Amino acid sequence: MTTTPIKPVSPAAPERSETPIIMGMIAVLAVLPLLGVYPYFVMQALCFALFACAFNLLIGYVGLLSFGHAMFLGTAGYASAHAAKVWGLAPELSILFGTLASGALGVLVGLIAIRRQGIYFSMTTLALAQMIYFFYLQAKFTHGEDGIQGVPRGLFLGVLDISKPLVLFYVVLAIFVAGFLLIYRTINSPFGEILKAIRENEPRAISLGYRTARYKLAAFALSAALAGLAGATKVIVSQNASLTDVRWEMSGEVVLMTLVGGLGTIFGPVVGAFIIIAMQQYLAEFGQWVLVIQGVIFVACVLAFRRGIVGEAAKVLRRNL
Amino acid sequence: MDEARVLLEVKDLQAWYGESHILHGVDFRVREGEVVTLLGRNGAGKTTTLKSVMGMIGKRTGSVQFDGQQTIGMTSDRIAHLGLAICPEERGIFASLNVMENLMLPPQVRPGGLPVEQIFELFPNLKERISSQGTKLSGGEQQMLAIGRILRTGARLLMLDEPTEGLAPVIIQQIGRTIARLKQEGFTILLVEQNFRFASTVADRFYVMEHGRVIDAFANADLDANMGKLHEYLGV
Amino acid sequence: QDKNVKIGVLDDMSGLYADVGGQGSILAAQMAIEDSGMAAKGWKIDLISADHQNKPDVGVNLARQWADQEKVDGIFGVLTSSVALAVNGVAKEKNLVYMNSGAATSDLTNSACSPNTVHWTYDTYLLANGTGKAVVKSGGDSWFFLTADYAFGHALERDTTDVIKANNGKVLGSVRHPLNSADFSSFLLQAQASKAKIIGLANAGGDTTNAIKQASEFGITGSGQQLAALLLFYSDVHSLGLKMTQGLQFTETFYWDLNDGTRAFSKRFSDRMKNKNQPTMVQAGIYASIIHYMKALEANGSNPHDGVKMVEKMKSMPTDDALFGKGEIQPNGRKIHPGYLFEVKKPQESKYPGDYYKLIATIPANEAFTPLDKSACALVKK
Amino acid sequence: MVEDFILETKGLTKEFAGFTAVRDVDLRVRRGSIHALIGPNGAGKTTCFNLLTKFLPPTRGAIAYNGRDITSMAPADVARLGLIRSFQISAVFPHLTGMENVRVALQRHRGDNFDFWRSKKVLDDLNGRAMALLEDVGLTEFADVTAVEMPYGRKRALEIATTLALDPEMMLLDEPMAGMGHEDIEKVVELIRRVSANRTVLMVEHNLNVVANLSDTITVLTRGQILAEGDYATVSANPEVQQAYLGASHG
Amino acid sequence: MFNISTQALFAQLLVGLINGSFYALLSLGLAVIFGMLNIINFAHGALYMMGAFCAYFLLNVLGINYWMALILAPLLIGFLGVVLERTMLQRLAGLDHLYGLLLTFGLALIIQGLFQNYFGSSGLPYAIPQQLTGGQNLGFMFLPNYRAWVVIFSLTICLATWFAIEKTKLGAYLRAATENPTLVRAFGVNVPRMITLTYGFGVGLAALAGVLSAPINQVRPLMGADLIIVVFAVVVIGGMGSIMGSIVTGFALGILEGLTKYFYPEASNTVVFVIMAIVLMVKPNGLFGRA
Numbered sequence A: 001m002t003t004t005p006i007k008p009v010s011p012a013a014p015e016r017s018e019t020p021i022i023m024g025m026i027a028v029l030a031v032l033p034l035l036g037v038y039p040y041f042v043m044q045a046l047c048f049a050l051f052a053c054a055f056n057l058l059i060g061y062v063g064l065l066s067f068g069h070a071m072f073l074g075t076a077g078y079a080s081a082h083a084a085k086v087w088g089l090a091p092e093l094s095i096l097f098g099t100l101a102s103g104a105l106g107v108l109v110g111l112i113a114i115r116r117q118g119i120y121f122s123m124t125t126l127a128l129a130q131m132i133y134f135f136y137l138q139a140k141f142t143h144g145e146d147g148i149q150g151v152p153r154g155l156f157l158g159v160l161d162i163s164k165p166l167v168l169f170y171v172v173l174a175i176f177v178a179g180f181l182l183i184y185r186t187i188n189s190p191f192g193e194i195l196k197a198i199r200e201n202e203p204r205a206i207s208l209g210y211r212t213a214r215y216k217l218a219a220f221a222l223s224a225a226l227a228g229l230a231g232a233t234k235v236i237v238s239q240n241a242s243l244t245d246v247r248w249e250m251s252g253e254v255v256l257m258t259l260v261g262g263l264g265t266i267f268g269p270v271v272g273a274f275i276i277i278a279m280q281q282y283l284a285e286f287g288q289w290v291l292v293i294q295g296v297i298f299v300a301c302v303l304a305f306r307r308g309i310v311g312e313a314a315k316v317l318r319r320n321l
Numbered sequence B: 001m002d003e004a005r006v007l008l009e010v011k012d013l014q015a016w017y018g019e020s021h022i023l024h025g026v027d028f029r030v031r032e033g034e035v036v037t038l039l040g041r042n043g044a045g046k047t048t049t050l051k052s053v054m055g056m057i058g059k060r061t062g063s064v065q066f067d068g069q070q071t072i073g074m075t076s077d078r079i080a081h082l083g084l085a086i087c088p089e090e091r092g093i094f095a096s097l098n099v100m101e102n103l104m105l106p107p108q109v110r111p112g113g114l115p116v117e118q119i120f121e122l123f124p125n126l127k128e129r130i131s132s133q134g135t136k137l138s139g140g141e142q143q144m145l146a147i148g149r150i151l152r153t154g155a156r157l158l159m160l161d162e163p164t165e166g167l168a169p170v171i172i173q174q175i176g177r178t179i180a181r182l183k184q185e186g187f188t189i190l191l192v193e194q195n196f197r198f199a200s201t202v203a204d205r206f207y208v209m210e211h212g213r214v215i216d217a218f219a220n221a222d223l224d225a226n227m228g229k230l231h232e233y234l235g236v
Numbered sequence C: 001q002d003k004n005v006k007i008g009v010l011d012d013m014s015g016l017y018a019d020v021g022g023q024g025s026i027l028a029a030q031m032a033i034e035d036s037g038m039a040a041k042g043w044k045i046d047l048i049s050a051d052h053q054n055k056p057d058v059g060v061n062l063a064r065q066w067a068d069q070e071k072v073d074g075i076f077g078v079l080t081s082s083v084a085l086a087v088n089g090v091a092k093e094k095n096l097v098y099m100n101s102g103a104a105t106s107d108l109t110n111s112a113c114s115p116n117t118v119h120w121t122y123d124t125y126l127l128a129n130g131t132g133k134a135v136v137k138s139g140g141d142s143w144f145f146l147t148a149d150y151a152f153g154h155a156l157e158r159d160t161t162d163v164i165k166a167n168n169g170k171v172l173g174s175v176r177h178p179l180n181s182a183d184f185s186s187f188l189l190q191a192q193a194s195k196a197k198i199i200g201l202a203n204a205g206g207d208t209t210n211a212i213k214q215a216s217e218f219g220i221t222g223s224g225q226q227l228a229a230l231l232l233f234y235s236d237v238h239s240l241g242l243k244m245t246q247g248l249q250f251t252e253t254f255y256w257d258l259n260d261g262t263r264a265f266s267k268r269f270s271d272r273m274k275n276k277n278q279p280t281m282v283q284a285g286i287y288a289s290i291i292h293y294m295k296a297l298e299a300n301g302s303n304p305h306d307g308v309k310m311v312e313k314m315k316s317m318p319t320d321d322a323l324f325g326k327g328e329i330q331p332n333g334r335k336i337h338p339g340y341l342f343e344v345k346k347p348q349e350s351k352y353p354g355d356y357y358k359l360i361a362t363i364p365a366n367e368a369f370t371p372l373d374k375s376a377c378a379l380v381k382k
Numbered sequence D: 001m002v003e004d005f006i007l008e009t010k011g012l013t014k015e016f017a018g019f020t021a022v023r024d025v026d027l028r029v030r031r032g033s034i035h036a037l038i039g040p041n042g043a044g045k046t047t048c049f050n051l052l053t054k055f056l057p058p059t060r061g062a063i064a065y066n067g068r069d070i071t072s073m074a075p076a077d078v079a080r081l082g083l084i085r086s087f088q089i090s091a092v093f094p095h096l097t098g099m100e101n102v103r104v105a106l107q108r109h110r111g112d113n114f115d116f117w118r119s120k121k122v123l124d125d126l127n128g129r130a131m132a133l134l135e136d137v138g139l140t141e142f143a144d145v146t147a148v149e150m151p152y153g154r155k156r157a158l159e160i161a162t163t164l165a166l167d168p169e170m171m172l173l174d175e176p177m178a179g180m181g182h183e184d185i186e187k188v189v190e191l192i193r194r195v196s197a198n199r200t201v202l203m204v205e206h207n208l209n210v211v212a213n214l215s216d217t218i219t220v221l222t223r224g225q226i227l228a229e230g231d232y233a234t235v236s237a238n239p240e241v242q243q244a245y246l247g248a249s250h251g
Numbered sequence E: 001m002f003n004i005s006t007q008a009l010f011a012q013l014l015v016g017l018i019n020g021s022f023y024a025l026l027s028l029g030l031a032v033i034f035g036m037l038n039i040i041n042f043a044h045g046a047l048y049m050m051g052a053f054c055a056y057f058l059l060n061v062l063g064i065n066y067w068m069a070l071i072l073a074p075l076l077i078g079f080l081g082v083v084l085e086r087t088m089l090q091r092l093a094g095l096d097h098l099y100g101l102l103l104t105f106g107l108a109l110i111i112q113g114l115f116q117n118y119f120g121s122s123g124l125p126y127a128i129p130q131q132l133t134g135g136q137n138l139g140f141m142f143l144p145n146y147r148a149w150v151v152i153f154s155l156t157i158c159l160a161t162w163f164a165i166e167k168t169k170l171g172a173y174l175r176a177a178t179e180n181p182t183l184v185r186a187f188g189v190n191v192p193r194m195i196t197l198t199y200g201f202g203v204g205l206a207a208l209a210g211v212l213s214a215p216i217n218q219v220r221p222l223m224g225a226d227l228i229i230v231v232f233a234v235v236v237i238g239g240m241g242s243i244m245g246s247i248v249t250g251f252a253l254g255i256l257e258g259l260t261k262y263f264y265p266e267a268s269n270t271v272v273f274v275i276m277a278i279v280l281m282v283k284p285n286g287l288f289g290r291a
C-alpha cells in the first residue's frame, strides 16, 4: 500500500529546452504590476508559487508526499518575523535566517521521516508538523492566535527601500526567480537524475551503490529550506506571521496547488499557486459561496484535468512543461 | 481428436494498449480437451492474446467465441463465469493475503475443480508455507501458487502464461505431469511458453505468433518436419 | 467637496462565526447606508464585502488590497481578534477608518490602539466585568473556568478572574482546552469535581455551544452548579434552543427585544434576512458604527478620505442611535455604551418567536469598559 | 596451492518467523570463476543473495568479501565495494529510457555527488559508454524507449546492462535468463561469458543448459542447506541432487 | 494538578472510552474505504455531518424518530455514497490515491459550503431520545444513559463489521482488488460493483456515527471538518487496511486523549499526532498493519 510514484507527464517527450518558456514566464511576471495587476497579489502568489515548487521537488521528483510542509513555511515565517521585529535584523538577513531555520528543521524531520514509505511517510511528516504547530501555539514569542504583527520591512541589502510596493515587488520576484531556477537546475542536475531513479525503484538504486537515504535527506532539506525561503519572503510581504502558515490546512493547500497545476511538472506549481491564491483573493467577495466554488473547481480539476492544468497542456503540446 | 468440439474460437482479434495497436488480427481455435501452445518471440503478443481472450484488455475487436458464445463485448468477470481462468505471466500473487487466502481467492465458477488437498499434493511447498504472506514466497513458489489457485475454480479452459518460468526442473516435470492429468480429466489448456522443450512434451498443437498475428500452426506429430521453420521463427 | 465614499465589510462569511457576522453584517451595513439618508444629500456611498476566513493574513491582504485598489475609506466588522489586530495595522498604515464590531480583544484600545480605530460593540473587559461581577454578586462566588487555549480565551479568563477576586469571589481552577474541541465531557467532569458554584465558559462559537449542550446532558446544570457563558451571541441561543440554555447568564450590549428602537430595527432586519433571523449584537454594532460614521462624514466638511481626521471627528461627536442609545467614543477609540446582563428564559416563559432573554441588570456605560486612566493606550493623555 | 576466494560465508543463517530459509551455509566463491547457485524453488537462493548484498540482515553467520568482513554493512556500501546484484523480478527504472537507465548506473563513477547546482549536461560524456553497453545486450533500438514499454525479455537485458555499467568486480545475477526467448538466452550467455573474463559471477539459474554451459562451479541448495558442490558433471551425477532438483528425466 | 484521585481517573477513562466509540466508528468507515479501496475519503467528515443533519430532518420534517433514523440515515447517505462513487470516484480507478483525496476534498467543501449557506454555522439542536434521557450515578461519575448506549452500540457495529470483512471472503476480495483489480475481476468477481457497495457501506458508517453524535453535539455544518484529520491519524496508527487496528486504536485513542485532557488539556488535540509519530517510528506500518 505505498504511493505509486507519480508518473512524469510525458516521459518520452523529446528533450526540448524550457529556457524560452522560463524567460517568458519571468518577463510576464515582471510586467504584471505595470499592467495594473495588484502587486501585493502577485507577491503573495509568488511566495506560494515558490512554496509549491519546493513541495513539488519532493513529490514530483523524489516521489515523497510531505503532508507537513506548512511547518517549514511557518517556521521560516516566525523565525524571520522575530529576527526582523525583535532583533531588528535587516530584511535580507531575516529572510536568510528564516530559510536556514527551516532547512535545519528539514534535516531533523527528514532524519525521522525519510525511512518511512508512501503514506506512512506522509503521515509521519503530518504528525511532526502538528507537534511543531502545537509548539508555536504554546510558545510565547509567536503570540499565539494573534501572531507576530507589524513586521518591519526596512532597507533590503541596505539600499532598496522595500516599503515601496514596486521595489518590494521586484525584490520578491528576484527571490522567486532565484528559488525557481535553483529547483529547475536541481531537477536537471546529475543529483536530480539520481533522485528520479530513487523514485522509480529504490531497491535497485541501492543495489547500484547509491546511499538513497542521504539523497532523499538532501532533497528533503533542500525542499524545506526553499519552502522556508518562501515563508520568510511572505512575512516580509504581508508583515505578519501567524498560525495560519503552520496549520495542516496549509500543508493541504500546497498539495492542492501542485495538483491543480500539475504534479511533477516544472511550471505546474506556479500556475496552481496563482490559481488558488486568485481564488482566495477574488472569491473572497462571494462570501459564503467561496467554499462551494472552490470545491467545484477541485472536483472539475480531478474529473477533467487530471494531470493538472500544465500537465494537460504538456500532453497536448507533447513536451515537458 | 478432430470430432471434438471447438471450445475456443478466435477470429481477427485486434487489441490495443492505449494508443498502441498490439494485435493485428489473431486467428486460432482450441478444441475441448486439447493442450494448445502459443509460441513466439518476446513481444510477439502472446500475453496480450491471452489477456484479450480473458477480457482484460480495454480495447479489443474481432470475435472470441467460447463454447459457441461470443465474449468480445463481455467484461472479464462475466467471461470468468463461463469457465475460463488465467494464470498471468507476472503471477499476480496478492501481498495482502497469505498463501491460503491467495489460494482460496478465486471464486468457484463451476463444479469440478481440484480439491485443495490435491493442489497441495501437486505443490507440497505451498502446504509448508500456508500462512506466509503471498509475496514472501520464493519466485518459484509464487508460480506454483498462481497455477494452483485456478485449478480450484472449476474453469474448463485454463490459460497459463509461461508457467515454467523460474521453476526448478523437478517442478517443471511435475507441472508437465499435472497438465497431462488435467487434460485427462477433461480440462482444456491454452499455454504460452518460451520453454520450447517443455512445450513439446505437453502440447497437442502449436501456433506461432509474430508481430501480433498467428503466422503458422502445426500439430505435435509434425514437429520434426517443422523444426527447420521453428528454428527460423524462434531460434530454437 | 468629494462626496464619494467607499466602505467595506470584512467578516467571517463562511466559517464558525458566519451566523454572528456573515451575510447579516452586510445587510446591516446596507441598512445603515440607506437609513443615513446620505444619498438624498448627494453622497454616493459604495459598499463592498469579503470573507476573511478567520485568517489574519487573508484579512491583511484583503484590507491592503481594498485600500490600494478599491480605494476603500473605511473597514467595518472584522470578527475574530487575530484578524482584527492584523487589519488594525493596515488601517493605520493606509490611513483608513477602521470601526471594529465583533472582535473581543481589548488590546485594540489598549496596547494596539490606533488613531484610525474605533472599537464598537464589546470587548473582553466588558464580558469579564459584566458577567463576572454580576454573577459573583448574586452569590456565584466560586468559579471554575473552561478556557479556550488561545489569546482570546486567556484574556477572558484573566480579566474575569480579576473581577471575581475584586468582588471577593475565588477561582478554584481552570482547564485550557484546544480550540474546536468536539467533546467537553472530560473537562466538565473536572469542573464538576471542583465543586465550584459557577463554571465559566471562556470560549466562543462551537466550543461554547457544545459545552452547554453537554453540561445539560451530564446533569451538571441540574445538580446545583451553574454555567456562565462569558461570550454568547443571540445566534448561539437561537441554535441551541431554550431547553438547553435556560438559566444561562451572560452579557451583551444589544438585544433585539430591548426597546422600541431595537425592535423596529430588528423587524426590518429580520424581514430582509434569508433565514429570518434577528440581528446579533455584532451586526447591530456594524449598523450603528456606520450610522455614526455617516454623521461624521456630513459634519466633517473637509477631506472624507483622511482616516485619522475622520476618526477624530467621530470622537468629537457624541453618538446616538436607536440600537445602542447615547454614548461616546473615548480618545483610545473605545465606544462607550451600557452593557446588559441577560438570563435565558425557560421554554415556558417564552411568549413569541425569539423571546429568549430576561434582562437581569444593566451595567452603566461608565462601568462597562476599561476606565480611561487604566487604558494602556498611548493616545490617552495622562 | 592457496585458493583465492573472493567471497566466503561462514555459518550463514536466516530465519523468518519460525522458518529457516538459509541454514549454516558455508559458501566459497573462487575469484574469476562463474559460480552457479541452483536448487529447487524455495531453497533459499534469493535469500542468500539478499544476505550477501545486505538487503536482509543475517540471523547468524559471517560474510567476507575480498577478505573483508561485510556482515554488518549497509547494502549501498556493499555495492560500492564492487559487489553488484540483479533482481529475480526484473528491476529497472520504469519511466526512464533505456539510455537513462544505464546512465544512472554509470553516474556512480562520479562518486557521492550531491551537485544539484550543476547541469545534467555534464552527464553527456557518459552517453557513448551507455550506448556501447546497450549494444552489448542488443538494446540499441531501445535506447529511447522507456523501460515500462519494453517486452519482459528486454527488461532483463536492460538490467544486465545496468549492472555491467558499474564494472563490478563481482556480479550476482538472479535468474538472468528467466522469461527470455531462445535467441536472447544465447546472446546473454555469450555476454556473461565475455564479461566474466576479469570478474567473478555468482548466479542463480534454473535453465540447466545455461548452468552446464557457463559455470565452473555449482553449489546445490535445498531447504536452505548446501547439498552438493562441484562441476556440472559431479553435481548432476549426485542422486540426491537428481531427486531434489533435476527430477526423473535426468537419470 | 497531579494529586490524582482514582475516582476522577476512572471517570476520565470512561469518558475517554465514549469518545473512543466515535473515533472507532468513524475510523472504521475510513479504514474500510481506504484500506479496501485505496481512496482517502476526505469527504468522510462531511458525510458524517450529513448523517447528523439527516437525523435532524427526519425528526423535524417527517417526524421520524431517532431509532428509525439510526437505520434510515445510513441507508440514505450510503446511497448518496453509491451515487458519488458511480459518477465520480469510479473514474479515478487505478490512479494515484492523491486524486481521490483531491476529489473527495472538493466534495467535502461543496457539501459543507452548501449546508452552511442554508443552515448557518451555529447549527441545529437535536434532543436525546426519550428512552435514553437521564443517567446512572456510578459513584465516581454521572453516566448519561445516552453515552452508555453509544459505547455499546458502536462496539457492536464495529465487531460486526470486523467479522463481516475479516472472517468472510469479502475481505479477501476487497484487499486483493486493491492490489490488482484487473486480475480479481478476471477471476469472476464484479469488482466495480463490489467497490461501489463498499464505498456506500463506509459512507453509511460515517452517517451512522453522525446520527449517534447528533444528540450530543450541536448539528453543525462544520462538525466533521476538524474530525477528519484525527480520524485519519487513527486509521494510520492502527495500520492501514486493518479493520481491527482501526477499532482498537479508535477506542485506545479515546482513552489516551481522555487522560491527556486531565493531565495536560492544552495538548489533547495534539496527543494523537505524538502517538502517531511514536508508533510510526517503532512500527513503520502501524500497530496492526501488514508489512
Ligand SMILES: Nc1ncnc2c1ncn2[C@@H]1O[C@H](COP(=O)(O)OP(=O)(O)OP(=O)(O)O)[C@@H](O)[C@H]1O
Residues within 6 Å of the ligand: B017, B020, B022, B040, B041, B042, B043, B044, B045, B046, B047, B048, B049, B089, B194, D149, D150, D151, D152, D153, D179
Ligand atoms: N502495458 C503495455 N503498454 C504498452 N505496450 C505494451 C504493454 N504491455 C505490452 N506491450 C507491448 O505489446 C507487445 C506485445 O506484448 P506481449 O506481452 O503480449 O508479448 P509476449 O509475446 O507475451 O512477450 P514475452 O514473451 O516477452 O512475454 C510488446 O511489443 C510490448 O512492448
Ligand SMILES: Nc1ncnc2c1ncn2[C@@H]1O[C@H](COP(=O)(O)OP(=O)(O)OP(=O)(O)O)[C@@H](O)[C@H]1O
Residues within 6 Å of the ligand: B129, B132, B136, B137, B138, B139, B140, B141, B166, D016, D017, D019, D021, D039, D040, D041, D042, D043, D044, D045, D046, D047, D048, D088
Ligand atoms: N521475507 C520473507 N519472509 C518470510 N519468508 C520468506 C521471506 N523471503 C523468503 N521467504 C521464504 O524463504 C524460502 C526461500 O526463499 P528464496 O526466495 O530464497 O527461494 P529461492 O531459492 O530463491 O527460490 P526460487 O527458485 O523459487 O526463486 C521460501 O520458502 C520463502 O517462502
Ligand SMILES: [Mg+2]
Residues within 6 Å of the ligand: B046, B047, B048, B089, B161
Ligand atoms: Mg508474455
Ligand SMILES: [Mg+2]
Residues within 6 Å of the ligand: B138, B139, B140, D045, D046, D047, D088
Ligand atoms: Mg529466487
